[in-house]
Amino acid sequence: xxxxxxxxxxxxxxxxxxxxxxxxxxxxxxxxxxxxxxxxxxxxxxxxxxxxxxxxxxxxxxxxxxxxxxxxxxxxxxxxxxxxxxxxxxxxxxxxxxxxxxxxxxxxxxxxxxxx
Numbered sequence: 001x002x003x004x005x006x007x008x009x010x011x012x013x014x015x016x017x018x019x020x021x022x023x024x025x026x027x028x029x030x031x032x033x034x035x036x037x038x039x040x041x042x043x044x045x046x047x048x049x050x051x052x053x054x055x056x057x058x059x060x061x062x063x064x065x066x067x068x069x070x071x072x073x074x075x076x077x078x079x080x081x082x083x084x085x086x087x088x089x090x091x092x093x094x095x096x097x098x099x100x101x102x103x104x105x106x107x108x109x110x111x112x113x114x115x116x
Contacts, residue, residue: 003083013058015114025106045074
């Protein structure tokens with residue numbers, strides 16, 4: 001699956017579970033680790049886990065999900081899909097780690113309404 005298609009699948013699944021402030025960072029020219037970061041916020045640890053579960057379920061059967069971290073705590077859940085890495089943050093954790101500022105040179109797309 002093409003990385004951008006994978007990213008959009010992830011964005012759609014997260015949006016359907018009410019993820020907020022969804023952003024896509026294009027890291028193709030900045031990182032040899034991954035092509036995209038999908039970053040979103042969840043209002044609670046439970047919602048963060050629901051978003052993570054929805055993404056993993058949406059990608060079931062595609063062999064895209066390599067690793068999941070932070071699921072139990074739920075303040076920052078990372079799902080590594082090799083070419084795309086999803087970060088589901090609680091707002092205070094997102095602000096503290098400031099990945100968008102760290103990767104400030106990356107082209108950014110916002111998805112306030114999913115992919116509509």
